[in-house]
Each structure stands twice: as structure tokens, then as C-alpha cells.
Amino acid sequence: MLGWLLGIAVAAALLIAAWPQTFGLEQAPIVAQVVSMRMGVVGIAAVLAVVFLLMLGARRLRRFAGAVVVLLLVFMVASSGIHLSRGVDDSTAVAEEGDVVVLTWNTLGDAPGAEAIAGVVQDSGADVVMLPETTIEMGTEVAVLLGAQGNPFFALTTDFANAEYGALNTTMLVSTSMGTYTAQPSVDVGQTNTLPTVIATPDDREGPILVATHPVAPIPQQMRNWREDLAFVASLCTQGQSIIVGGDFNSTLDHWTSLGVGTGDLGTCVDAAGAAGSGAVGTWPTWAPAWLGAQIDHVVASPDWRAVDAQVLTGYDDLGTDHRPVVAVLRQR
Known part of the structure; x- marks a missing residue:
């Protein structure tokens, strides 16, 4: 039961970090700061995923750690996708007269x-x-x-x-x-x-x-x-x-x-x-x-x-x- 509750809490936290607009929390304290630095938070999630991967060796924690790794991977893909969808184009357009x-x-x-x-x-x-x-x-x-x-x-x-x-x-x-x-x-x-x-x-x-x-x-x-x-x-x-x-x-x-x-x-x-x-x-x-x-x-x-x-x-x-x-x-x- 404790594992399920912790898993739900982790999933909710990651959902808020990825898309706080779901709950109208994009301007809430802490959340506003977290969503500002999407790729930084993705990096933190990657480190946590490695930590929980190492925890898979502990038999009593294996199921919980595995679930958290999956949630972190989903978060990393989703948040990175949202970020990159906004574009990294560095091409240059020439201004025309009137621009x-x-x-x-x-x-x-x-x-x-x-x-x-x-x-x-x-x-x-x-x-x-x-x-x-x-x-x-x-x-x-x-x-x-x-x-x-x-x-x-x-x-x-x-x-x-x-x-x-x-x-x-x-x-x-x-x-x-x-x-x-x-x-x-x-x-x-x-x-x-x-x-x-x-x-x-x-x-x-x-x-x-x-x-x-x-x-x-x-x-x-x-x-x-x-x-x-x-x-x-x-x-x-x-x-x-x-x-x-x-x-x-x-x-x-x-x-x-x-x-x-x-x-x-x-x-x-x-x-x-x-x-x-x-x-x-x-x-x-x-x-x-x-x-x-x-x-x-x-x-x-x-x-x-x-x-x-x-x-x-x-x-x-x-x-x-x-x-x-x-x-x-x-x-x-």
C-alpha cells in the first residue's frame, strides 16, 4: 500500500513538472520555477533514474524502483518533447523593406x-x-x-x-x-x-x-x-x-x-x-x-x-x- 501511494505521488509530481497547465499551476510557487528550466529538470530526472536503477538490486524495493524508473523515463521524453517542439532553429531571414x-x-x-x-x-x-x-x-x-x-x-x-x-x-x-x-x-x-x-x-x-x-x-x-x-x-x-x-x-x-x-x-x-x-x-x-x-x-x-x-x-x-x-x-x- 505504501509503495502504491508513493508511486501515485511520484506520478503526480512528474505530471505537474511536465505540464502544470493540467491543474492551472503554471504560476504557482515552486512549480513556476521548476517549469522554467525544463531541460535542467530533465537532467535531474535522468540522475534519479540511474539511482533507482541501482536500487533494482534490492529485492524489497525492486517493484517500486522499477515503476519509478518507468515514470521518470516517460517524464523525460514528454518534457523534452514539449521543450523541443518550440524549436531550436538558428537560420537567419533577411529583413525586407517595411519590416x-x-x-x-x-x-x-x-x-x-x-x-x-x-x-x-x-x-x-x-x-x-x-x-x-x-x-x-x-x-x-x-x-x-x-x-x-x-x-x-x-x-x-x-x-x-x-x-x-x-x-x-x-x-x-x-x-x-x-x-x-x-x-x-x-x-x-x-x-x-x-x-x-x-x-x-x-x-x-x-x-x-x-x-x-x-x-x-x-x-x-x-x-x-x-x-x-x-x-x-x-x-x-x-x-x-x-x-x-x-x-x-x-x-x-x-x-x-x-x-x-x-x-x-x-x-x-x-x-x-x-x-x-x-x-x-x-x-x-x-x-x-x-x-x-x-x-x-x-x-x-x-x-x-x-x-x-x-x-x-x-x-x-x-x-x-x-x-x-x-x-x-x-x-x-
Whole structure:
């Protein structure tokens, strides 16, 4: 009887770890952290499977250990399959005239420096750059460097009190080719709770709304704020407007299941990497290989935009930040 009860408990735990959406637990404490790192948890399951295989030699434990090994193997196949189904494509599409290239990169408080950030912007051909944890001083310096290279941008920002702490800043760079944009006051358009979001609207009212966002990380003392932040960003994507959102969402596609509307991943917005077949490439942390990390940095867009390409850039892991840049090529339908 004890063996059966333990077996059922193990099966339930593995089901929750593989697909917490079954029980609506994808944003629950502990579960949210576990599902973020699917391949890491698969690795732990593999180690446990070896341990229980060794236990098969004990006669009294043989049946229970064998059942656990089978459950772990099923979990490993299922969770790996879910992860890989989101894509590891690293091919590159060439942007056409009229496309909007969006780059997002959490810079860990200006860590890479202006020249490195400007270099990534130039390399990616970005028209819009979302920079969580980048100060306006750094953003302005990057814009000056890009302008000197014949690629003029202007910088917009939102910061909270004690803005010397990098995470309390979010900066957006917009190419002058996009027209002029104005950052909207939080009192009018809302705001994430702990870390700032920039919401910019086109002065000519013809371009898409641009949002650089940074929902707080789902650490124990911030779980409610994390959920509210994700719900706020999802609400921006349900207002029937053309919108492009990029930033460090501190969440994966799994966490958004209850927030999608229709065919959207987050509200009506679609995740560019998931749509382009690169949704399984990790953006954090840079010390882990991309196949192992979590994709928590995203570019999402309203249904009037189609992602023709999205890549996690793995060639900048030594520039001081713990996040990888994400670049997406969006084409208006």
C-alpha cells in the first residue's frame, strides 16, 4: 500500500513538472520555477533514474524502483518533447523593406558598455531596441554612437526611485526611420509593479505602439507582483491596437497559458521566437548552454504582425550580462 501511494505521488509530481497547465499551476510557487528550466529538470530526472536503477538490486524495493524508473523515463521524453517542439532553429531571414527588426537585451545595469550595445544594434540591424536595466545615460550614449555611424536613434526611458540601481531602469531606443515616439506617463497607461516598463506611442498615430517591459522575477516575495505584471502586459495586447512588446519577461511560454487570448500567447500577442521555431533556445543564464537555459526574454506582437525570423544571439555571452539578446524580424500582414 505504501509503495502504491508513493508511486501515485511520484506520478503526480512528474505530471505537474511536465505540464502544470493540467491543474492551472503554471504560476504557482515552486512549480513556476521548476517549469522554467525544463531541460535542467530533465537532467535531474535522468540522475534519479540511474539511482533507482541501482536500487533494482534490492529485492524489497525492486517493484517500486522499477515503476519509478518507468515514470521518470516517460517524464523525460514528454518534457523534452514539449521543450523541443518550440524549436531550436538558428537560420537567419533577411529583413525586407517595411519590416521592423526588434532587439531586446537585458544589460544587467549597463554592464556591456555603450560600444558593445551599439555593436549588437548595428550587427542585428535593429529598428527598435528594448533594454531592460539600461539607464537613460547609457541609452543616450549608445544613441550618440549609432548616430555617429549614420544610424540615428533617440532614447526613451522609465525609471523608478533609486534609479542608480540598474534593474530600476528600462530604456528604449527607436530609429528615426520609425518616426517620432513619445513615452506615455504611467498614470495614463499603467505600469508594472516593481521594475519599469516604457510604453511609447507614435506621434503620427500611424505606427505600432512600442513597449519595453520588465516584469519582476518570480522569487518567493514577489510572486503576486510577478503574476500581476504578466497580466498587465497581457492586457496591453488585448486592446485591439497594433503593438510590439519586447523585454525581459522573467517567464516562459508555459507561464502564459492562462493569459493567452484566441491564438495569442500573451493576450492576443504572439511570441516571435515560438512562431519562428526558436522558442526552445535559452536566453538566461549565459553561463549555461543555450539548450539548457530558460527563454525568458521575448519579443511579442499583435496579430497584425508576423514573425518571419527570431533568433537568440549566443555570440555575446562574454559581455558582462547574464542574458542573451533576442532579435526578431516582424512583417506587417
